[in-house]
Amino acid sequence: MSERYSTEAGEPPRTGIERVRFRLWTAVLRATPVLRVIQAFKRRERLLTVTQAGLGIVWMVAFLLAPLLYILALSFWQRGAGGVVVQEFTLANYEALLLESVNLLGWQIKNVYLLILWQSLKFGFLTTIVTLVLGYVPGYFLGRTESRYRSLLLLLVVLPFWVPLIIRYYAWILVLGNQGMLTTILGWIGLASDGFLYTDLAVITGLVQVLLPFMILPIFNSVSKIDDEYVESAKTMGATPLRAFYEVTLPLSLPGISAGSILVFILAVGSFMAPALLGGPSDLMVANLISRTFGESFDWPLASAMAMVYLVVLFVLITVFNRFVGLEEVFDQ
Structure with missing residues (x-):
């Protein structure tokens, strides 16, 4: 029980078999292909985070800021005959x-x-x-x-x-x-x-x-x-x-x-x-x-x-x- 706990906690194993297993597992994790895979996952995680943030910004710009900017521009234009919008700057509104x-x-x-x-x-x-x-x-x-x-x-x-x-x-x-x-x-x-x-x-x-x-x-x-x-x-x-x-x-x-x-x-x-x-x-x-x-x-x-x-x-x-x-x-x- 204590040996198992010490191994799971990251402490050096006490028995010979556990030492061999620990060294093999450490060697595998430190192998170049494994490190490359881990780094790729980290880069993908960063890419996923950036993508999510980018989608949120695009959503805000497309459905909040862009309509507000259009309404702001429209407020400085004029109403023409039949309700047609005349794109001429005015403060009359x-x-x-x-x-x-x-x-x-x-x-x-x-x-x-x-x-x-x-x-x-x-x-x-x-x-x-x-x-x-x-x-x-x-x-x-x-x-x-x-x-x-x-x-x-x-x-x-x-x-x-x-x-x-x-x-x-x-x-x-x-x-x-x-x-x-x-x-x-x-x-x-x-x-x-x-x-x-x-x-x-x-x-x-x-x-x-x-x-x-x-x-x-x-x-x-x-x-x-x-x-x-x-x-x-x-x-x-x-x-x-x-x-x-x-x-x-x-x-x-x-x-x-x-x-x-x-x-x-x-x-x-x-x-x-x-x-x-x-x-x-x-x-x-x-x-x-x-x-x-x-x-x-x-x-x-x-x-x-x-x-x-x-x-x-x-x-x-x-x-x-x-x-x-x-x-x-x-x-x-």
């Missing part, structure tokens, strides 16, 4: 979005696009706050519980992903409509209502329901990595369970809160179906406006300028968020 004033229904509005962009950001902020309030407790519970039903509970969190997005939004139409389930229940208790569909509340409700798992899962991941000894040490030092939560658990779960917040915010601001199906004419968001400008007005340069302004605003907000939070620490969790 950005001037129309950022500088022109519009008279809308008798109200002097500074700029419709900026109002819709602000409304999209407002929906994003509200959705993020509501999902954080509703999602922290389930995420905390899943991260701390030792129940044997933990896997089942996690399955219930991700189960909505199995249902197509459009079906979930149409379900909210049945719930929030003037003859919907919520209106009927309110009528039973004597609270008359015309329904909540086509309102800001309907849009935010739909967004919260769809994006809630994106808040719960990062919080769960962050809380599950908290060492129990930290909490027990705080309690040993005289902290109450509530104070131990505020002093230890909550700060250590901030990376999950930050990751969930940024995911929910970006997805909410760029939502298309929620305002299209649950919102009214005044609940337009940037994605809806860009879609209409592309598909109905056939003004591709103006729509491209809208998309670039939207991306710049998001980039600025994420940069500010990174300055105060530090996304490197968030996504290292």
Whole structure:
């Protein structure tokens, strides 16, 4: 047993037969043909690594950078007759979005696009706050519980992903409509209502329901990595369970809160179906406006300028968020 262990561990064998085997095996490994084969495998491994990295870069350039560069170039071109794109440099698209004033229904509005962009950001902020309030407790519970039903509970969190997005939004139409389930229940208790569909509340409700798992899962991941000894040490030092939560658990779960917040915010601001199906004419968001400008007005340069302004605003907000939070620490969790 000890002789076998010493041989496997790389120590010199003790018996004569084992010494012979060891020398033969060493000679084989050091033989020139074998060394060449090993080197070829190493070169092939490097080649495989370089190839994989190259394919990733090509994929990013072909399907991310190239379309973005085309949209950027398109935003500086002009719309011709019948929606034809005229490849002549102009700043008119950005001037129309950022500088022109519009008279809308008798109200002097500074700029419709900026109002819709602000409304999209407002929906994003509200959705993020509501999902954080509703999602922290389930995420905390899943991260701390030792129940044997933990896997089942996690399955219930991700189960909505199995249902197509459009079906979930149409379900909210049945719930929030003037003859919907919520209106009927309110009528039973004597609270008359015309329904909540086509309102800001309907849009935010739909967004919260769809994006809630994106808040719960990062919080769960962050809380599950908290060492129990930290909490027990705080309690040993005289902290109450509530104070131990505020002093230890909550700060250590901030990376999950930050990751969930940024995911929910970006997805909410760029939502298309929620305002299209649950919102009214005044609940337009940037994605809806860009879609209409592309598909109905056939003004591709103006729509491209809208998309670039939207991306710049998001980039600025994420940069500010990174300055105060530090996304490197968030996504290292």
